[in-house]
């Protein structure tokens with residue numbers, strides 16, 4: 700099962716950081732550090748390093764992704780044979796990919812490699828700088844009150860309300 704810990708403090712991440720092809724058998728998150736255990740070694744590494752790597756790695760992967768801007772706030776990402784749809788909102792770069800969904804569910808916020816690709820296209824290198832820019836240019840609101848259909852309203856899933864029932868809307 701995926702948690703925020705296994706997402707960031709992963710064996711794969713440790714191998715990439717240490718520049719090892721194999722030989723890392725365990726990564727354990729401690730209160731302030733991460734213990735990395737390999738065949739012939741065990742060492743402590745900083746959490747900061749793993750967190751930075753988590754972001755850097757996605758930014759690196761983003762460079763190989765083709766981003767097509769479909770409209771002001773809608774994007775298509777092509778990664779090999781896979782295609783994902785993204786939407787730039789005031790506070791997020793939403794994506795239809797698995798990584799985005801997992802990050803959102805475990806960490807609570809998410810930027811996938813496709814999201815970094817979109818951020819690059821828009822001229823930003825991080826979500827925080829993008830959000831800061833959106834805040835300071837309210838006239839450039841991206842998707843609110845535009846003609847876009849509201850894609851996700853996570854809290855409005857009350858099935859007990861028979862709204863609009865019996866009325867056909869043409």
Ligand SMILES: [Zn+2]
Nearest residue numbers: 794796811813
């Ligand atoms: Zn994605």
